[in-house]
Amino acid sequence: MIKQEFSRIDPKRRANLNHRQKQFATPAYKDVEYKHRLNFYITPPTADITLEQFEQWAIDRLRVLAELEACSFRNKGTAETATHMKPILEKYLPLSFTTFGSSTQQAERQKDHYSHFILRLAFASTEDLRRRFSRVETMLFRLRFQDEVATDRQAFVKELTLDWEPVSIEERRQYEEELRGASGWEKTRPQEESYFKVDWEKVPELVESRKVFMKGGKAYVPEKDQVSMVVAEFTSKLEKALALTSRALPRLDEDDRLTPILNHLSQNFTTPDSNYSSSNTSISGADISARNVDALSASFPLCMQNLHRSLRRDAHLKHYGRLQYTLFLKGIGLNLEECLIFWRSSFSKITDDVFNKEYRYNVRHAYGDVGGDSNRRGNGYSPFSCQKILTEHPPGPGEANGCPYRHFSMENLTALLQAVGVKDQDVLRGVKEDKEKTKFHLACNRVFEYAHKQEIKKVRDNGTWGAAELETIVHPNEYFKRSYLLKNMGKNPVDGEGRDEDVKMEG
Incomplete structure (x- = not known):
């Protein structure tokens, strides 16, 4: 029997095919001309951008979306949300109006275009992420559509x-x-x-x-x-596009440049990560010393108050608790020498020899004073953000690290909140609801707003702080600085005298 070979390719067409030319052809990239401020994000971007732009643009958009989601969970109305979001959008994702023109107009619209598609890749992997992404992107589009100049809005809709x-x-x-x-x-x-x-x-x-x-x-x-009608069309098209994106995601698995970034972004949808900077969280003139930590702890977030109370109760903290607390103290401005004094005096049940042998090196390493890692040397490790505390190293038996809003039972969380002065039943019920919805950073912000309600009203009424200074807190050191400044309004951090207008957010 003669073995017959079959080919799917028509012999008449075989001569016209050049597989190598098709496979290795240089892709055609081009810049997009953005005629409108509004965008349905139908056409994927094709121009080159750097990895730094890829990540930073996505992070900036994530901050905007997270703040919009926070407004929703706090039941802010349309007008209140628009007022709150205006400075935040100007800070992270500005878009100039077409009518007025701007030298940066195309660059702003390119960032908006690319950042949407980057996050679309990051949040298309699961149904929950797709649903949340669609919801907050729709909120953002609605906000911009309602804010758009009438003539530009009509021109945009006409082209749809x-x-x-x-x-x-x-x-x-x-x-x-x-x-x-x-x-x-x-x-x-x-x-x-x-x-x-x-x-x-x-x-x-x-x-x-x-x-x-x-x-x-x-x-x-x-x-x-x-x-x-326009918003409904936007949502419908986005949901269909997200479903298509989810099916294409496996093709990215082999890209070791983009996959880690996308994974990081999707994980941070719990609460956006905050880039730590000592210049952004330090307070000039404040008495940040070992002897003053007890007094300063009144302005600590609940996670750090829990660590401080555990340390004072047991005269000891296990490794991750020490690391989390040490880096936080470093972030508020406690220098290495004072930090060593603080830990030595706090570990009152052990001898100097035991402290020097078992604990002193770890504190110095956190500050970058010792250690072989050239990237860490001289700077040490950065204080943990809320995102890191929520997702890494959950506390085990006998440990006090972690986030009480996530890692405590509701009974223990309520007891801790009451112990630090949160007695209002409405606030406690709100925290319970936030915890059940896994909105842990919103529970923390709820408690912050309760503890500082009089001061927040004052800085809002007199215009000292705006929405950008009061956006959702996503870093323990940011919590401390904001709390300290609010509690010390009208006082000079050094001598206790001064005026309200002297207290400003730095950085």
Whole structure:
């Protein structure tokens, strides 16, 4: 028997194929011209950017999305959210208006475009991440759409070519009473306004609030409620795109440059990581010394208060508790010499010889005073962020490290909160709800706002601090600095005298 070979390629086409040319062809990259401030993110970006830009742009957008999510969980209204987010958007993700023009306009829009797609890659892996990403991106788009200049908004919508059916004048006259009743028109007649017919599933908000007339599965939407239609289209397209992205993710597994960054970003959706800088958290003039740590602890976040209380109770902390607390003290400005004095006096049940042999080196290593790692030498390790405390080295038996909002039972957490002065039952119930929703950093911020409610009201009323200075806290050292400054308003950190306006957020 003669073995017959079969080929899927048509012999007539074989000569025209050049596999090597196809496989190794240089990809065509090009810059995108951004005509509008708004973006549906339909076309993936193709121009080159550096790995540093890749990561930093994504981190900046993550800060914005996390703050939007925090506004949602705090039940802030639309106007309050817009006011709160304005300085934060200007800080992390600015977008100049087309009408007014800007020399950085294209660069800002490129960052917005790329950062969206980078986070889309990071958050497409699981259904929970996709759902949360879609929700906060929709919130961001709605915020920008409502803030857009009317002419630019209309030009953007016109180019979308959405599947909306205009309602004829005859049909508007036919259903005049129904349209008037649904829309709440008083002076203007429905037939004088523009209406669109869309599937009712595309405008669930309007249907739920009974703001539209429905007939034959179609919702009759007035032009004034166009935002709901556009936002619904944005959400629908994004959800479909995320599903496609999730199926393409396995192709990235072999890229050892991008995968670690994407994994880091997705993990940080619990709470965005905060880049630590001593210049951002240090307080000039404050008495940061070993003898003053007890007094300073009144401004510590709950995780550090727990460590401090455990240390004072047991005259000892296990390794990860010591490391977490040492780096925090370093971050608030306690120098190496004072830190060694603090730990030696705190470990009162052991001899000098035991302390020097078993503990002294670790403190010096954390500060970068000893150790062979050239990258650490001279600087040491950075204080742990909330993200690191939440996700790394959970406490074991007899350990006091970690985050009480995550690692304590609700009973033990309530007892600790009451011990440090949180008695309000509404606050405790709110913390319980935050814990159940795994919004641990929001529980911490809730307690911060309760403990400093009078001071926060004062700096808001007199304009000393704005929304950017009061954005969600995501670092224990940031918590301390903000608390210390609020508690010491009107006092000079050195002599106790001064004026309210002297207290400003630094960095």
